[in-house]
Every structure is written in C-alpha cells, then in structure tokens.
Amino acid sequence: MHNFINFHVLITHSPSCLNRDDMNMQKSATFGGVRRVRISSQSLKRAIRTSDAYRTRLGERSLRTRDLARLAERYTAALAEHHPAARVQQAIAWMAGKEGLAEDAEASAVAPWALAEVARMCAAIVAGEAEGLDVKKLQKQIEKDATGFRTAAAQTLDIALSGRMSTSDLMTPVDGALAVAHVITTHAVDSDIDWFTAVDDLVSEAGETGAGHLNTQEFSSGTFYRYASLNLAQLQENLGGATRERALEIAGHLAFLFATIVPEAKQQTFAAHNPADTVLVSFSDLPVSLANAFEAPVTTERNSGFRKPSQSRLFEYWQQVHSGYGLDENPAAYLLDGTKVPEGVHQKGSLAALVEWIGRDGRD
Template sequence: MHNFINFHVLITHSPSCLNRDDMNMQKSATFGGARRVRISSQSLKRAIRCSDEYRRRLGERSVRTRDLARLAERFAAALDGRYPAGRVQQAIAWMAGKDGLAEDAEASAVAPWAVAEVARMCEAIAAGEAEGLEVKKLQKQIEKDAAAFRDAAAQTLDIALSGRMSTSDLLTSVDGALAVAHVITTHAVDSDIDWFTAVDDLVSEAGETGAGHLNTQEFSSGTFYRYASLNLAQLQENLGGATRGRALEIAGHLAYLFATVVPQAKQQTFAAHNLADAVLVSFADLPVSLANAFEAPVSAERSGGFRQPSQGRLFDYWRQVHRGYGLAESPAAFVLDGTQPPEGIAAQPDLAALIAWIGRDGRD
C-alpha cells in the first residue's frame, strides 16, 4: 500500500487580491524567471482550518495563541465547569513550562492548543494530588504519560495534520502529516491597480464635490497551482494508531477542502469565490510536486485563457515524471470541463466520485 497521497489542484481566480504582504501588495514569487502571484501556504491552511466546511467535516479546530491568560479563560468556559478555573490555569501553565499564570501571561511563540489535551492535564494533576505526589514527581509522572496526551491532542485534527513544535516537556511535539506548498500562478502575471474612492453622502448632499476617501489596491487574476502531500502513516500515528480507513476518510475531506476553500482577503471587494477546475490525486510511495510543469510560464492559447493549457501542462508533466522515474502510483482525476486525463489516470465524473475513490484506497 502506498503511504503518500499527493493532491494537485488547478483553480482559476477572477480579479482578486487573496493574500497581501506588509506593504498591502499581492504576495508574489519569481519562478522560471517570471513573476507569479502567490498565496502563502499559511494563508491557505488558515482559510481551510477556519472554514465552515472544515468544522462540518473534521470538527473543531485548535486555538492558536501565545496569550495564555486568555486561553485559560476560553478553555475554562469550553470545559463548562468540569474543572475549576484555577485548575485550568495550572494545567496550561505547566504545559507551557511555567509555574503559574499572571494576568498577562504569554508563551514564547504562537502554538496550537487542544481543549481535550488541557482537560487530560487537569485530570492528571487532580489524580496526582489525590495520591499526595510532590509537584516535581507529579510532573515527571505526567511526562512519562505522553501517549495519553498525544491521544487527547489527536481529537483536534489540525494538530495531527499540521503538527506542533514544543520546547516544553509537558506539551507534546507532533510531527505534521500534511505538507502544503505555496500556491503560485501557472503563468506570469502583471498586476493591475485599482484606484478607488468613497463618496461621503452628507458632504455630497451639501453640494460639495470630492471624495471622502481615496486609495489604491493591487489585484490580478490567474490560474493557480495548489499542491499538498499527506503522509498516511504519520497521520495514523498522530491519531493514536488510527486505522488506515480513518486516515483515508480524512484525506477525502482534504481533497474537498483543497478544491473549494478560498482565502477571504478582500472578498467583499472582489468576490473571487471560485472552485477548482481540475483535481489530480495520486497514491504514491513518496511526495512528488508537479510545480515544475509550470517552470516555463504557460501562455494563453490564442487569447483563450490559461485554464485549459495549464491542465494540459499538468497532465503532460505527470506523464513525464511517471514514465521517467517508473513511479509506482495509483492516480485519479476530476476535470470540471470533462477533459479526459491521459492513460494511467482514472477519470472521475465529479469531485464526490474522486473522494469516494480515495476512500477505497485508490481502487476502482
């Protein structure tokens, strides 16, 4: 059985500015000597993690913060009085490597926290105190019970997927099972500038002219390539020894999310709510990106756009890599316009069929 699932998604966005830098400009990258518009992996992962579809399919997400005092308040409320507020504060303090929490207590870095993991810590502290264990001995005992805390953290799937680095002995580190690339356009992009104004109604009604506000915003459109790779064995381990079937179920949900979720930046202005044009999924023995299909920027064919030639490039490059390296893999694809993928890739009539194929472990 193959251990990796590679997700390759082509999605065309109408004029938009989905991810900006500190200068309020579109994020970009140079690839193949040409400027591409970029959506950072962090932006895409957060959009997915915060989406309604994520919550519906994969449950509640972690809380990512360095503000430990506010985290204690949030989790005390979430646990609905199961543990005293002081106990929740103590649990979070220990997990953060602190003796206690001041009103403005902060961790050294933003980290994902799972409410179930904090609840497990509260239980461990209460049990240790009931036995009369000293603090240091109790903490040592808790450190040895890492598996129980990993299982508790696994109830919050985004930690199992994205991982967590921790320098505290009581907050378990998790190796991420999902790798997500920065999203780039398959072609070179010259951005446009929107010069916009806001009319002040009261000033206008008074007979005065001129805008109440004016500014500029960079934007563009294009066909984007999204890539991610899921390590199934790592996901199973992160989920406390979950079955492969459970990991495949999660993979199917990820395919849906990668095909449908769009970052929300400036969406009230541009409404670039676009869905994927093509989704190629491959079970393989190693992670393989197909980004090099677009190292030479795609050109619009006779002003026919970038969508279809990008699809052709993606499948052509898959064929080259597949044959050139003799890869043992099981691929399938859904293409919105009905284009048939090359021989060796199982064509799926719609996204639901592709997700069902993933659930069958890549079997027809």
C-alpha cells in the same frame, strides 16, 4: 499499500487580491524567470482550517495563540462542568512551562492549543490529587510520566496534519503529516492597480465635493497550481495509532477542501469564490510535486485563456514523470469541463466521486 497521497489542483481566480504582503501588495514569486502571483501555504491552510466546511467534515480546530490568560478564560468556560477554574489554569500553566498564569501571561511562541489536551491534563491532575500528592510532587510526577500523556494529547486533527513545535516540556512536538506548497500561477502575471475612493455621505449631502478616503489596491487574475502531500503513516501515528481507513477518510475530506476553499482576503471587494477546474489525486510511494510543469510559463493564444493549456501541461508533465521514473502510483482525476484524462488515470465524474474513491483506498 501506497503511503503518500499527492494532491494537484488547478483553480482559476477572477480578478482578486487573495494574499497580501506588508506593503499591501499581492504576494508573488519568481519562477522560471518570470513573476507569478503567489498565495502562501500559511494563508491557504488557515483558510481551510477556519472554514465551515472543515468544521463540518473534520471537527473543531485548535486555537493558535500565545495569550495564555485569554486561552485560560476560553477553556475554563468550556470545561466548567468538569473542572474548576483553578485546575484548568494550572493545567495550561504547566503545559506552557510556567508556574502560574498572570493576567498578561504569554507563551514563548504562538502555538496550537487543543481543548482535549487541556482536559487530559486536568484529568491527570485529578488523578494525582487522588493519590494525595502536593502540587510540586504532582508536577514532577506528570513531567516524569509525560510520555504517555504526550502521546494521548497529540491527537487533535489539525495539529496532526500541520504539526507543532514544542514550547515546553509538556506540550507535544508533532511532525506534521501534511505538506502544503505555496500556490503560484501557472503563467506570468502583470498586476493591475485599482484606484478607489470612499464617499462620505454626510459631506455629499452638504453639497461639498471630495472623497472621504482614497487609496490604491493591486489585483490580478490567473490560473493557480496548488500542491500538497499527505503522509498516511505519519497521520496514523500522530492520531495515536488510527486505522488506515480513518486516515483515508481524512484524505478524502482534504481533497474536497483543497478544491473548494479560497482565502478570504479582499473577498468583499472581489468575490473570487471560484472552485477548482482540475483535481488530480495520486496514491504514491513518495511525494511528487508537478510544479515544474509550469517552470516555463504557460502562454495562451489570443482570447483562449490559461485554464485549458495549464490543464494540458499538467497531465503532459505527469505522464513524463510517471513513465520516466517508473513510478508506482494510482492516480484519479476530476475535470470540471469533462475533458478526457490520459491513459492510466481513473476519471471521476464529480468531486464527490473522487472523494469516495480516496476513501476506498483508490479502488473502483
């Protein structure tokens, strides 16, 4: 059975500015000697993790924070029916490697926190209290027996996918099962500048002239290549020994999310809510990016666009890598325009059909 699933997505965005840097300019990268517009992997992952589609398909996400006091307030309310506030605060403090929580308590770094983890720690405290242990002995026992607790506590899905660095002795370090590349355009991009104003209605009504605010915004359009790789065995391990069927179900949902979710930056201004044009998914024995298909930037004939030549370039390069390295893989694709895929690639008539194919372990 293949252990990796590679996701290759081409998505064309109308004029937009989906990811900005500290200078309010579009993020970019030089690749193949030319400037490409870039969307960071962090931006894409957060857009996916916070989307309604993620919540519907994969459940509640963790909370990422270093503000332990606010975290304790949120989780105390969530666990109020089962644990008193003092116990919840104690659990969070121990997990953060602290003696207690002051009003301004902070962890050493921003980290994902899962309600289920805190609930498990509370249960461990209850068990220790039932044995008659005082606070210090109880903490030492939990730290001593923390291996089993850590294993059980690492099962929040977005942590299993993206991983987590350890910030204390009790918080679980997790090697992420999902690797996501920065998204880049398949072609060179020269951005445009929008000079905009905001009208002050009361100033206008008074018969005065002049804007209430004026500024500039960089924007552009383009065809973007998204790539991600999922390590199925790592995901199963991170989820505490989940079945391959469960990992495949998650992989199918990820294919849908990578094809449909767009970062929200400046969307009220540009509304670049564009779904993917091409989704190629491959079961493989190793992660393989096809970004080098676009190392030589795609060019286009006048008025013909970048979508079609980018799609052709993607499949041409896939064939070269597949045959040149004799890869043992099982690929399938959904193409929005219905173009025929190369020999050896299973063609799916809809994104839903591709998702179902993934869930069947690549079997038709």
